[in-house]
Amino acid sequence: MNEDWTPLEIDPAAAGVEASPEGLLGHLGGLDVGALLAQEKAVVFRGFGITPDGLGEVFDRLLPDRLAYVHGNSPRTKVGDNVYTSTEYPPEYTISMHNELSYSHAWPSRLAFYCQRAPETGGATPLTDGVRWLEALDPDLREAFAGGVRYLQNLHGGRGLGKSWQATFETEDPGEVEEFLRGTESTWEWRGDGGLRVVQVRPATHRHPVTGAEVWFNQADQWHPAGLGDETAAALARIMPAEDLPQSVTLADGTPIPGEWAVQIRDRGLAAAVDVDWHAGDLMVIDNVLLGHGRRPFTGPRRVLVAMSQ
Known part of the structure; x- marks a missing residue:
């Protein structure tokens, strides 16, 4: 481009x-x-x-x-x-x-x-x-993300922070949610409070099926508190640990993603x-x-x- x-x-x-x-x-x-x-x-x-x-x-x-x-x-x-x-x-x-x-x-x-x-x-x-966007990122960041990204969602059952599982999956039937998730290579568990926790590991890049171009293709910065800005990230950290937020992200092996990496991804994407x-x-x-x-x-x-x- x-x-x-x-x-x-x-x-x-x-x-x-x-x-x-x-x-x-x-x-x-x-x-x-x-x-x-x-x-x-x-x-x-x-x-x-x-x-x-x-x-x-x-x-x-x-x-x-x-x-x-x-x-x-x-x-x-x-x-x-x-x-x-x-x-x-x-x-x-x-x-x-x-x-x-x-x-x-x-x-x-x-x-x-x-x-x-x-x-x-x-x-x-x-x-x-x-x-x-991929080319704009620092080499050490690209190397760290080569193994993929782990996304964690905490979806409440009707009342809570973020989206409910009913709104997310456009159904009131837990069975339909499980049927959908079984085809997604995700893991999930129903919580005692009626909520749903979903974990997915996905690649950080993708190749276009027609052009073959390799592109940056993940939402690590949007799922990371630092991507929301310093004040918001600090406020969320005071409320609850990252794994209990409506959504959070790590590298595929569970290694935390530094906040400055999330900011780099966000800012260089916008700059381009x-x-x-x-x-x-x-x-x-x-x-x-x-x-x-x-x-x-x-x-x-x-x-x-x-x-x-x-």
Whole structure:
């Protein structure tokens, strides 16, 4: 990824179609979206006048077999057929770079974002090339992570800090949760208070199935208290040990990850990012392996919807 990389932008004039959702649908009918994303990494569609009512049909073209956000760790609201609000995180904070569900046994290959309402200021979606992110990290850190990452989740049973297991797995049935987890190479235990503890060991990098590029592909910094900032990390440490937090992370063998490494991962990912600003009606689709994404702080109401597919 060179310094002047930006997502491919397509408007009605560039596509040679009318400025309407129908024009976009016609254009998408002739696109190999997977091949285009392997080449461009991200594509932004602007000026087609997409409305929430017509969004489902556009998502159907871009994201065949949309996925539910099962085992997701960020707070969101389901608003349609496997369509969700983007992370409901306070607007004054930056959301650091990550690949969606990179801590899980399976992840979406592509994501689509739709801007229903643009913020007054800020609120861009930053994108970071995973190859560049990996290369930006210190050699000793990359070597330490070569064995993988161990993620630990503590999901409460209805009341507590963080997400419940019911919200995480979109079910009230413990049997359905266990059936899901049996296929994920995870270990788990039900807690006496009705909560659920899940442990997963995953690789720290991944190779793109088409390009072969090796990318940084984990969420160690987001699962580490230091990734939240010094004050927040200190406050959490006073409340409970790391292994009792809603989520925590170590190296694969259980070795603690130094806080300065989590900060390095977070900051260098953000430093390498390219911001995509939003206007109402914009739509963006990205390759979830090649690119990490995040969110800049914003003011005013902002509503961006997201969907994902294999």
